[in-house]
Amino acid sequence: MAQWNPWHGCTKISEGCRNCYVYRIDSRHGRDSREVCRTGDFDLPLRRRRDGRYKIASGETVYTCFSSDFLLDAADEWRPEAWKMIRRRSDLHFFIITKRIDRLAQVAPADWGDGYPNVTLCCTVENQDRADYRLPLYLAAPVRRKIIVCEPLLGALNLAPYLAYPAIMQVIAGGESGPHARPCRYEWVLDLRRQCVEAGVPFVFKQTGACFVKEGRTYAVPRSEQHAQARKAGIDYLPVRADDEMPYRTGSTLPILPDTLFPADTLPGTPSRKK
Numbered sequence: 502m503a504q505w506n507p508w509h510g511c512t513k514i515s516e517g518c519r520n521c522y523v524y525r526i527d528s529r530h531g532r533d534s535r536e537v538c539r540t541g542d543f544d545l546p547l548r549r550r551r552d553g554r555y556k557i558a559s560g561e562t563v564y565t566c567f568s569s570d571f572l573l574d575a576a577d578e579w580r581p582e583a584w585k586m587i588r589r590r591s592d593l594h595f596f597i598i599t600k601r602i603d604r605l606a607q608v609a610p611a612d613w614g615d616g617y618p619n620v621t622l623c624c625t626v627e628n629q630d631r632a633d634y635r636l637p638l639y640l641a642a643p644v645r646r647k648i649i650v651c652e653p654l655l656g657a658l659n660l661a662p663y664l665a666y667p668a669i670m671q672v673i674a675g676g677e678s679g680p681h682a683r684p685c686r687y688e689w690v691l692d693l694r695r696q697c698v699e700a701g702v703p704f705v706f707k708q709t710g711a712c713f714v715k716e717g718r719t720y721a722v723p724r725s726e727q728h729a730q731a732r733k734a735g736i737d738y739l740p741v742r743a744d745d746e747m748p749y750r751t752g753s754t755l756p757i758l759p760d761t762l763f764p765a766d767t768l769p770g771t772p773s774r775k776k
Contacts, residue, residue: 503557505545505595506568507583508576510537514600517627517653520679523568537575546586546593559592572601572608584610591619598623598650600631602639609643616645623648623673628656636663646670653677653710657689664700671703675731676710678724687715687734694736704738706731 511523512535524534546563548556557563565571571580587595588610595617599605602624616622624639626632626649639647640663647668651658652675663669674693676685690706697704708727713720722730 503561503563503593504567505542505557505563505565506540507543507545507566508537508539508573508579509568510534510575511569511573512537512575515627515631516655517600517625517631520653520677520681520683522678525679537569537573539576539579543579543583544586546590555590557590557593562594562596565595565597567598570599570601571597572599572604574604577608580608581610584613587620588612588617591617593619595620596623597621598625600625600635602635602642605642605644613643615643618645620644621646621648621670623650625650625652626658626660627651627653629658632658632660632663636660640666640668644668648673651675651693652707653683654685654689654693655683657686658693659696660693661696661700664696664702669702671705672697673705673707675707676713676727678708678711678727680711682711684712684714684719685710687713690734691736694738698738701740703740704736706734706736 509523510527510533511518511521513519513521513524521534527534546555546557550556569576571583587593597620599622602622605622622642622644624635624647626635636649639649648671649660649663649669650673651660652673654674654676660672664672672693674690677683694704694706709720709722709730710727711722711724713722713730
């Protein structure tokens with residue numbers, strides 16, 4: 502896994518941005534996250550070692566622009582060159598998450614077509630309002646590899662109308678991090694999983710968030726345990742797909758923590774993917 506942040510900084514556009522981790526981290530260092538700047542790692546995908554090999558080895562997944570939004574308007578002057586690097590490094594897989602899917606038509610490169618095959622462009626939806634605005638645009642957008650990211654999950658979501666489309670490869674859910682995190686309720690997560698199982702769409706519970714509500718109890722979950730506790734819930738739904746190209750899976754090497762949130766959760770058997 503590699504990370505590439507070609508620019509840094511962003512502007513808040515919806516409820517999911519309220520407690521943005523980039524703003525939180527920047528504030529510790531006296532930086533203004535609203536100031537968007539090109540980073541020193543802008544050309545990282547093309548950098549080589551002394552022996553001539555690329556610093557990012559062939560076959561890596563590159564988590565792209567996680568300190569900004571790749572489709573941010575303030576980065577319009579730099580994005581064409583970034584697209585060229587992505588196209589040139591066709592041996593890498595670029596994993597991008599955006600809240601600005603409504604800008605893709607304006608900023609996609611001329612040769613984008615149905616999307617570059619080495620790009621997964623995910624769409625974030627944090628509540629029903631943003632789901633109903635962004636997902637119709639996302640489904641219509643020319644993107645080859647589509648994943649819906651419900652993070653931070655701020656309420657119950659009905660994604661059923663959108664999961665009926667075979668273009669959706671996966672749904673990822675997770676709570677909000679940070680000292681001011683809003684609650685993520687386990688029943689919301691389970692309901693998303695149910696919708697995915699019924700539609701035959703893979704589902705990953707990525708993290709609990711810092712404020713997690715389960716069976717009427719509210720838990721303050723340390724950052725170090727949020728991913729591991731989600732994995733311990735054991736609710737990921739990863740059916741075998743014909744294309745089986747899901748770029749995000751929970752890692753088998755994550756530690757199993759003592760029984761705190763999920764001491765003995767069990768789930769009924771799940772049906773196989775619909776034909």
